[in-house]
Amino acid sequence: MAGGCAVEGGCPSDYIAIAISTISMILLLSRLILPFVVHKIPRSKGSGFWIPTVQVFASFNLLLSILLSINFLKFKKRHWWQSCYLWAVWIEGPFGFGLLLSCRIAQAFQLYYIFVKRCLPPIRSYVFLPLILLPWIAGAAFMHIRKPLNYRCHMGFQWIIPVVSLHTLSIIALVGFTGAIRHIDFRFDELRDLWHGILVLASSIGVWVAAYILNEIHDDISWLQVASRFLLLVMAGILVSTLFSLSSSQPLLSQISLRRREPLEFETMGKALGIPDSGLLLQLEPTAAINPSEPLDKLLLDKRFRQSFIAFADSCLAGENVHFYDEVHELGKIPLEDPVRRIYMARHIIEKYIKAGAxxxxNISHRSRQEILTTSNLADPDLFRNALNELIQLMKTNLAKDYWSSMFFLKFKEETSMRSNDHDLEQMTGWNYSPRLSSVHGVDDPFHQEHFPKGSGYNSFD
Structure with missing residues (x-):
């Protein structure tokens, strides 16, 4: 029988493993929080934010449960809160590994419906996640009733098969959803992140089973006890780091650098998707005169006018309608033959403007909102047409009348006039005048010189 720190905990390798898992947790928190802190990005209220948050919570539970259930730390006496069934069964099972894996299944489920079925998932994430967590809760309750754990929080051999089977079935479900979307040309590494997670999950279960068997068979070898639990905690740290991903829930956020000095490479989804001229104003763009009597929807097609109108609307704290128009306009630039990019953009617009609490x-009618949320084709070119018509009418009634008498319009007129004058000047000075040809030829032309190549045999002094 092993003794000393191998049984009681507190070996040097134990503290090294704790340090590694702590670093993994800190890195995990930074990946979740820093994009919002560094770049002041508004936090979404949907599953795009809370699923990654739940992943971090589950990761913390998993690491802490392994730490407290396998005697990494040496305690002088045992306390009630060190119960094996609290940490090794409930926290490590349903609210640790099970919850972490369920979050990834929920994300893969969302990707399957959005990109393969081309519609929003029929079950909300906050409903789907508890449903797939039910087998884990039932298993933990059954173990708590039967109490198969010994004083070292180890279970008998007869329990290893059902426990591993539950883990394996969850991974198979994740593999199934991932395999169903493998043909999609994702733009933000969603598929790669899912496959990496599956690989690490399978490796983690293999390490866990091997460590369990070695601990049970060779419980008299001290170094084996220490090494197996060290490997178990380090592997768990690698698992939580690899399994966490923002690409599935918030693809645009996953591309943002965490360094403050680096500018945002993709400020908008349009830029991230490579939509032509997205967010750009070229200096050589033709400047057209704006006639206030023209319909607003026609005027908004002019990019310079649209940006001026957006600035005015933002100053009135009513910019969401114009921003919505701008992003729907960007969506219209994506060819119908590219449904994946259209779905990315449509999903982004729905998450940002359409969903309740976005x-x-x-401010659109309930009918238009439900028409979008229940669509059977997210790549439909007319998906936002009714909502857009409603908002244009709303802007005509509210914003447009005030805009024509605002300083924003006066500034826009002045800039348009200056650009128009500069453009005319460029045209005048940009003529390609050909050099004047002299009517005097030969020796009568004092400026006429002929240059002959060397060795031509011509002597200019003859």
């Missing part, structure tokens, strides 16, 4: 929720 960061820039627009």
């Amino acid at each position: 960061t820039m929720e627009v």
Whole structure:
């Protein structure tokens, strides 16, 4: 029988493993929080934020449960809160590994419906996640009733098969959803992140089973006890770091650098998707005169006018309607033959403007909102048409009348006039005048010189 720190905990390798898992947890928190802190990005209220948050919570539970259930730390006496069934069964099972894996299944489920079925998932994430967590809760309750754990929080051999089977079935479900979306040309590494997670999950279960068997068979070898639990905690740290991903829930956020000095490479989804001229104003763009009597929807097609109108609307704290128009306009630039990019953009617009509680929720009718949320084709070119018509009418009634008498319009007129004058000047000075040809030829022309190549045999002094 092993003794000393191998049984009681507190070996040097134990503290090294704790340090590694702590670093993993800190890195995990930084990946979740820093994009919002560094770049002041508004936090979404949907599953795009809370699923990654639950992943971090589950990761913390998993690491802490392994730490407290396998005697990494040496305690002088045992306390009630060190119960094996609290940490090794409930926290490590349903609210640790099970919850972590269920979050990834929920994300893969969302990707399957959005990109393969081309519609929003029929079950909300906050309903789907508890449903797939039910087998884990039932298993933990059954173990708590039967109490198969010994004083070292180890279970008998007869329990290893059902426990491993539950883990394996969850991974098979994740593999199934991932395999169903493998043909999609994702733009933000969603598929790669899922496969990496599956690989590490399978490796983690293999390490866990091997460590369990070695601990049970060779419980008299001290170094084996220490090494197996060290490997178990380090592997768990690698698992939580690899399994966490923002690409599935918030693809645009996953591309943002965490360094403050680096500018945002992709400020908008349009830029991230490579939509032509997304967010750009070229200096050589033709400048057209704006006639206030023209329909607003026609005027908004002019990019310079649209940006001026957006600035005015933002100053009135009513910019969400114009921003919505701008992003729907960007969506229209994506060819119909590219449904994946269209779905990315449509999903982004729905998350940002359409869903209840969205960061820039627009004021549209319930019918138009439900028409979008229950669509059977997210790549439909007319998906936002009714909502857009409603908002244009709303802007005509509210914003447009005030805009024509605002300083924003006066500034826009002045800039348009200056650009128009500069453009005319460029045209005048840009003529390609050909050099004047002299009517005097030969020796009568004092400026006429002929240059002959060397060795031509011509002597200019003859």
